[in-house]
Amino acid sequence: MQYQLNTPLTREALAPLRAGDTVLLSGTVYTARDAAHARMMELLDKGEALPFDIAGAAVYYVGPTPERPGQVIGAAGPTTAGRMDKFTPRLLDLGLACMIGKGKRDQAVKASVVKNGAVYLAALGGAGALMAASIESCEIIAWPDLGCEAVRRLRVRDMPLTVLLDAHGGDLYQSGPEAYLQSLV
Amino acid sequence: MSVRELKAGAITRAVEQLCLRANLTLPDDVHNAMQRAQDAEPWPLAKQTLGLLRQNEQDALAKNLPICQDTGMACVFIELGQDVHITGGALRDAVNEGVRRGYVGGYLRKSITGDPLRRRNTEDNTPAFLTVDLVPGDRCRITVAPKGAGSENMSRLGMLKPADGVQGVKDFVLETVRLAGSNPCPPIVLGVGVGGSFDKCAALAKHALLRGLDIPNPDPYYASLEWELCDAINALGIGPQGFGGATTCLGVAIEQAPTHVACLPVAVNINCHVTRRASAEL
Numbered sequence: 001m002q003y004q005l006n007t008p009l010t011r012e013a014l015a016p017l018r019a020g021d022t023v024l025l026s027g028t029v030y031t032a033r034d035a036a037h038a039r040m041m042e043l044l045d046k047g048e049a050l051p052f053d054i055a056g057a058a059v060y061y062v063g064p065t066p067e068r069p070g071q072v073i074g075a076a077g078p079t080t081a082g083r084m085d086k087f088t089p090r091l092l093d094l095g096l097a098c099m100i101g102k103g104k105r106d107q108a109v110k111a112s113v114v115k116n117g118a119v120y121l122a123a124l125g126g127a128g129a130l131m132a133a134s135i136e137s138c139e140i141i142a143w144p145d146l147g148c149e150a151v152r153r154l155r156v157r158d159m160p161l162t163v164l165l166d167a168h169g170g171d172l173y174q175s176g177p178e179a180y181l182q183s184l185v
Numbered sequence: 186m187s188v189r190e191l192k193a194g195a196i197t198r199a200v201e202q203l204c205l206r207a208n209l210t211l212p213d214d215v216h217n218a219m220q221r222a223q224d225a226e227p228w229p230l231a232k233q234t235l236g237l238l239r240q241n242e243q244d245a246l247a248k249n250l251p252i253c254q255d256t257g258m259a260c261v262f263i264e265l266g267q268d269v270h271i272t273g274g275a276l277r278d279a280v281n282e283g284v285r286r287g288y289v290g291g292y293l294r295k296s297i298t299g300d301p302l303r304r305r306n307t308e309d310n311t312p313a314f315l316t317v318d319l320v321p322g323d324r325c326r327i328t329v330a331p332k333g334a335g336s337e338n339m340s341r342l343g344m345l346k347p348a349d350g351v352q353g354v355k356d357f358v359l360e361t362v363r364l365a366g367s368n369p370c371p372p373i374v375l376g377v378g379v380g381g382s383f384d385k386c387a388a389l390a391k392h393a394l395l396r397g398l399d400i401p402n403p404d405p406y407y408a409s410l411e412w413e414l415c416d417a418i419n420a421l422g423i424g425p426q427g428f429g430g431a432t433t434c435l436g437v438a439i440e441q442a443p444t445h446v447a448c449l450p451v452a453v454n455i456n457c458h459v460t461r462r463a464s465a466e467l
Contacts, residue, residue: 075254103368125370127241128254176429
């Protein structure tokens with residue numbers, strides 16, 4: 001199935017998604033990767049607000065290349081999501097609805113995705129130019145000193161994504177290879 | 186034998202241009218391997234995914250964008266003829282200046298942290314990860330092979346026992362690929378080092394990634410092992426992006442070296458489908 005989704009995302013809107021479905025996502029997406037996650041945890045530890053409203057938000061694990069003059073953004077494919085695993089259940093409990101990245105997540109993240117009715121979506125790894133095509137605007141909203149790791153607010157239209165982890169325990173990284181291998185039997 | 190003078194500035198200019206070429210265009214052998222994989226892939230989702238990855242390569246060319254946003258560590262390999270005399274500056278400085286100009290002027294990402302624990306970005310992607318090999322002759326061959334971290338982080342080294350033999354090497358390689366799964370952006374390319382010492386083995390694996398995918402190991406024993414490993418990896422079913430399919434690995438390159446009677450080191454350096462390298466000879 002293919003779904004059209006708009007941010008902010010509700011539990012109800014995400015409930016029909018199943019691992020392997022494709023999504024065209026439009027609206028606002030925030031970027032955050034390793035260093036930004038560490039700083040977000042420091043803010044939460046101090047009881048301070050995050051740089052954006054996390055409830056219903058979509059976060060894209062990406063560190064883009066610098067844009068050339070006249071471009072909105074440089075190459076902008078996903079980074080490996082597993083490095084954010086230790087921070088993720090806490091953000092999901094605060095309402096983070098959608099993570100965009102690539103690569104395996106740990107059991108705690110998978111359980112938290114199910115508990116919170118969230119999703120983890122794949123952007124195409126290594127497809128920096130193709131993923132950039134769906135990004136219409138880009139603005140740094142926190143920690144410019146982090147360079148490519150600064151938090152950015154992106155406006156995206158029909159960003160092409162694939163459901164990796166769904167709210168029902170589905171995991172494309174297990175079911176996809178299993179289905180292919182089964183087809184050979 | 187006369188000595189040929191080579192200006193450091195020429196090395197800087199070459200490295201600058203190679204950083205750009207490597208990040209914006211794939212080598213022909215990798216491009217062709219992706220095309221062959223897409224043509225041969227029987228699993229529909231995998232075929233579609235390979236098509237999108239090839240579309241990305243075209244988009245990068247059309248929009249003057251890097252193929253992947255992780256423009257990597259600037260791994261620079263220089264085969265320096267022993268009859269070359271570099272003038273007007275130090276070789277390492279010349280290489281670093283080329284990386285600086287290429288990454289800053291070329292809108293490439295700066296991904297290097299000057300200290301591994303205190304983690305302040307150097308903001309110009311220096312230092313280069315430089316390997317110099319002194320060779321006969323009066324030429325200077327430079328290869329820039331930007332290396333992304335998603336695949337680098339999935340690489341492993343094992344100090345096997347000699348009794349583990351070739352089966353132990355095969356098991357270690359397959360275990361490494363299984364553990365990596367979707368993380369290194371499959372379809373992957375593997376550089377494998379066998380033998381040497383702890384440090385030399387890792388260097389062999391990295392150097393193996395410089396070899397074209399269409400060029401087998403010159404030793405038929407190792408060439409056969411490369412094909413066998415590639416087939417075994419593709420039988421795992423991980424597929425492009427880890428979504429499942431027949432195409433998990435585009436090629437395996439092994440480099441072997443003499444080792445101690447008590448040692449059997451094996452190193453696996455994983456590269457992604459954006460296996461980048463560009464060379465020039467001065």
